[in-house]
Amino acid sequence: MENLKQPTESNKKEKSTQEIVVLRWGHRPQRDARLTTHVALTARALGASGLLLSDTVDKKIKETTEKVTRNWGGKFFFEMETAWKKAVREWKAKGGIVVHLTAYGENIQTSDVLHRIRNSGKNVLLIVGSQKVPKEFFSNAVSDFNVSIGNQPHSECAALAVFLDRFFEGKELAKGFKKAKIWILPQERGKKTVFINKKMLGI
Amino acid sequence: MENLKQPTESNKKEKSTQEIVVLRWGHRPQRDARLTTHVALTARALGASGLLLSDTVDKKIKETTEKVTRNWGGKFFFEMETAWKKAVREWKAKGGIVVHLTAYGENIQTSDVLHRIRNSGKNVLLIVGSQKVPKEFFSNAVSDFNVSIGNQPHSECAALAVFLDRFFEGKELAKGFKKAKIWILPQERGKKTVFINKKMLGI
Numbered sequence: 001m002e003n004l005k006q007p008t009e010s011n012k013k014e015k016s017t018q019e020i021v022v023l024r025w026g027h028r029p030q031r032d033a034r035l036t037t038h039v040a041l042t043a044r045a046l047g048a049s050g051l052l053l054s055d056t057v058d059k060k061i062k063e064t065t066e067k068v069t070r071n072w073g074g075k076f077f078f079e080m081e082t083a084w085k086k087a088v089r090e091w092k093a094k095g096g097i098v099v100h101l102t103a104y105g106e107n108i109q110t111s112d113v114l115h116r117i118r119n120s121g122k123n124v125l126l127i128v129g130s131q132k133v134p135k136e137f138f139s140n141a142v143s144d145f146n147v148s149i150g151n152q153p154h155s156e157c158a159a160l161a162v163f164l165d166r167f168f169e170g171k172e173l174a175k176g177f178k179k180a181k182i183w184i185l186p187q188e189r190g191k192k193t194v195f196i197n198k199k200m201l202g203i
Numbered sequence: 204m205e206n207l208k209q210p211t212e213s214n215k216k217e218k219s220t221q222e223i224v225v226l227r228w229g230h231r232p233q234r235d236a237r238l239t240t241h242v243a244l245t246a247r248a249l250g251a252s253g254l255l256l257s258d259t260v261d262k263k264i265k266e267t268t269e270k271v272t273r274n275w276g277g278k279f280f281f282e283m284e285t286a287w288k289k290a291v292r293e294w295k296a297k298g299g300i301v302v303h304l305t306a307y308g309e310n311i312q313t314s315d316v317l318h319r320i321r322n323s324g325k326n327v328l329l330i331v332g333s334q335k336v337p338k339e340f341f342s343n344a345v346s347d348f349n350v351s352i353g354n355q356p357h358s359e360c361a362a363l364a365v366f367l368d369r370f371f372e373g374k375e376l377a378k379g380f381k382k383a384k385i386w387i388l389p390q391e392r393g394k395k396t397v398f399i400n401k402k403m404l405g406i
Contacts, residue, residue: 034238038358045357046365072355104387104394109376111389138392149364150376151387152275154248155241158364161352162249162376165365173312173353173365184307184354186314189341191307 019123020048020167021091022160025084025137026130029058038157039128040065040078046164047172048126050077054084073180088125088142096123097144100137101159105146113147114166120144126163128156222326223370224294225254225363228287228340229333232261241360242331243268243281249367250375251329253280257287276383291328291345299326300347303340304362308349316350317369323347329366331359 022043027036040051040061053061062078069076088098097120106113117124127137136142149159164172177183185192225246230239243254243264256264265281272279291301300323309316320327330340339345352362367375380386388395 031237034234035241038238038360041355041357042361045353045355046361068356102394104396105389106391107376107389109373138394140392146390146392148387148389150248151389152244152248152380153271154244155360155364157241157358157360158245158249161358161361161364162368165368170312170369173310177355184351186308186310186351186354187349188309189343189349191305191341193307 018118018121018167020126020164021123022048022051023084023087023125023127024051024053024130025055025127025133027053027056027058028130029056032130033058033061035130035157037061037064039160041068042157042161043164044069044074044076045172046161047168047175048164049075050079052082052087053078053080054082054087057081071181072183073177075178084127091123091125094123096125098125098127098142099145099147100127100129100133100143101149101156101163102129102133102138102146103148103151103153103159104138105148107148107151108163108166109150113145117145117147118167124167126160128160130156221321221324221370223251223329223367224326225251226287226290226328226330227254227256227333228258228330228336230256230259230261231333232259235333236261236264238333238360240264240267242363244271245360245364246367247272247277247279248375249364250371250378251367252278253282255285255290256281256283257285257290260284274384275386276380278381287330294326294328297326299328301328301330301345302348302350302366303330303332303336303346304352304359304366305332305336305341305349306351306354306356306362307341308351310351310354311366311369312353316348320348320350321370327370329363331363333359 024036024039043051057080062080065078091098099117108114138146149162181196183194185194227239227242246254260283265283268281294301302320311317341349352365384399386397388397
């Protein structure tokens with residue numbers, strides 16, 4: 001039964017002490033519902049601590065994300081409605097830095113921008129836009145770094161995933177999620193899932 | 204004016220000789236329109252050669268993707284409607300392997316599955332599902348490898364991005380796209396774009 005064990009939480013010493021919180025800007029409740037859900041679940045699965053859905057409310061996405069966290073474990077917060085300016089101001093007041101993911105920024109592959117972000121040792125508020133973002137996002141009043149995941153048009157969800165994977169050096173994909181009620185046992189073929197308490201999951 | 208030059212195409216010798224084509228399965232034209240567009244643009248930006256939208260037609264996504272390729276350069280094909288079974292059969296007949304991205308598969312971080320895929324030296328048809336996929340996708344009649352990007356629920360767009368980034372070791376984010384009419388000059392602040400011929404772009 002050894003392989004039924006949930007992967008253990010990473011050794012604390014190995015973990016980056018820098019925390020990342022995603023700020024999703026420009027969400028349009030109807031149009032962006034699924035993409036923002038993917039952004040939130042990607043943030044959670046790839047090591048971010050939480051997501052701020054700024055300037056708007058979408059209870060359904062909050063419910064979906066929190067249900068995933070209840071069932072699949074770990075800590076991940078989902079906050080809505082905070083004005084982005086307030087979120088940025090408060091983040092900086094607490095000593096954190098702001099990183100803006102944009103196709104126009106310094107290329108994560110060809111520049112040393114990721115090195116500089118990690119070297120700061122500071123917690124990161126990671127701005128992920130949806131619609132065209134306000135010009136001031138690029139200014140140093142808002143962003144300490146503007147980072148591109150390549151300089152081609154693609155997807156904020158893809159960009160977020162690559163940024164987190166590189167920032168945490170892949171470790172987030174190996175870690176266990178505490179207090180999970182359900183987890184997957186990875187295998188070469190087929191689907192294997194372990195449930196702690198099916199009644200609690202309502203399945 | 205040196206910095207107005209488009210990045211040069213990677214040296215041929217440095218490029219992986221393995222090609223990746225994405226097979227997007229289970230696309231529902233209304234519901235998945237934006238996500239599949241993001242999947243297609245991510246595939247293009249992160250180094251895949253093309254995308255097969257299997258078993259269905261969505262002309263709008265094809266147009267969007269091809270327009271991006273026309274303007275931003277490089278080669279990227281978009282095919283629709285091919286039955287997935289036929290696509291898999293033909294791919295294997297040409298000596299390629301099939302990799303299925305799924306949360307249930309071998310973890311890309313904790314297993315050596317990526318190493319085995321790259322070591323095969325063969326071209327990869329990368330299946331990216333949308334809805335719940337048919338059971339047979341997990342069988343060796345279809346997939347040579349089932350690969351998970353972590354074993355948590357998140358996003359096929361995120362999973363595709365991380366797979367491509369790791370497979371190509373980030374090089375795809377540095378490469379130039381041939382015959383581009385427009386490209387971005389990455390910089391610390393602001394937005395800088397170069398257009399070859401604004402009339403050709405209709406802007």
